[in-house]
Amino acid sequence: MTEWQEFRGGVNIVRRRGDIVHRPTSPATPAIHRLLRHLRDQGFHGAPMPRGFDADGNELLTFLAGDVPDALTPDLRTPELLTSAATLLRRLHDASVTFRPRPEDAWLFPVREPAEVMCHGDAAQYNCVVNNGAVVGFIDFDAAHPGPRVWDVAYAVYRFAPLQGPDNPESFGTPREQGRRVAAFCRAYGPGVGAEVIDVLPERLHALIDFMRSQAAQGNEAFQRHIAEGHADLYEADIRYVRTHRSTLRAAFEVG
Template identity: 45%
Template sequence: MKQLEGGRTGQIWRNGDTVVRPSGAWTPTVHRFLRHLRRTGFQGAPEPIEISGEGQEVVSYVAGRVCEDLGDPSVGSERMLISAARLLSDFHSASEGFLEVDDEVQTWMLPPREPREIICHGDYAPYNIATVDDEAVGIIDFDTAHPAPHLWDLAYAVYRWAPLSDPANPGVAFSLDEQLRRAQIFCTAYGATAEERRDLPETIRGRLQALVDFMLASAAAGDETFTEDVDAGDARLYLGDITYIGRHRDRLLDALR
């Protein structure tokens, strides 16, 4: 088996055409959801194979290059941005109906958010997108999938892909002007409504606050992954970006119109 790069070093492995990764209490629900995506014809997600008795899940390998660095000319290109937005839109369409047809007890890592319109991915960021020839073609890591409004997922995606993060933060490749332009491009390619665009800034801020709250609670409960994230300063960064987005809210709204 070959260790895959990215988060959770030493825990995610490729074995031929499959990926072996840690499972959680939510994994059975996620696997049912992944089967639902397949039934709707959406091919851009892993196919669930099994959940072992050793705390691991096995899913199909989603081919493509994964890279979170938007400073990479390929990853940060407008072509990639548009394809990522369209892929998210297709995924949201495919996710509709799962809540109505799934009659088993559902367990999710993240708490559901009302209204429960669809199943959101929960972490639609460049590092969870498989790309081929400068286009987004697949989505990986569905641990954070959970029921919520379309806008809840779109908000986090725009935050990550614009990205709407203070340029003073490490690794932020774009100026505010470019971030605003990219946010508008993403929303247009996704097909965001006028109402969604109007509500986007405050929804992004609410989504980030919910993330911080979840991280801090998980770290306090002894979850090593989130403890490491908090110690690394991730929560402080998100709180800073909440302030950053609030400070530039009016300019963001103007750009989105």
């Protein structure tokens, strides 16, 4: 019999046996399963497919083969990985345009207007499947919700550029270099997102901080632990960093 594999994420413990992944559910699971089926119907194959539930009530999802990096190690800081993440996110967004949320859908994050697309909500390296140096899939759609394209892209460039200060252990590059990576990401993503992403990011991170504190106040142990470990403080520092270097970061979009 195939052995179980266990993966510990920031919030959930996920188990895999063979080609099926077992994950804890949330109130958003029914809506997320509809979204995943819709994406596949639209020809988007860079996301898992739901396969029902196990006897313990966990959701069952197909396994996407490849590496899921915890961090952007030097070998992953390539133009190919950056632009492949952007183009795949664009394809996800475009495939979601015709998805119709329902009034009863219980998204983890609130609907953000204008609700142009379905945001992944956590498009970062730790939720990407990488093959041969390129991003080929996104996993963990728990944070999916309707919102603007730039809202989702802002968090993606926060992680992939990255738009983080030198005190953040995941940061690399100067503000000028980071700005160039943001601009390259947005160019690869295509029309609809540009230099305004720099100004959206602080608001996006503030929303994340508010969500973390709300969840912690409601007794969520994972978010209580994140706050105790200083995650919210780190986001606050990165907000200040982006605002301090706003002009340099935006100037990268003026370079051909």
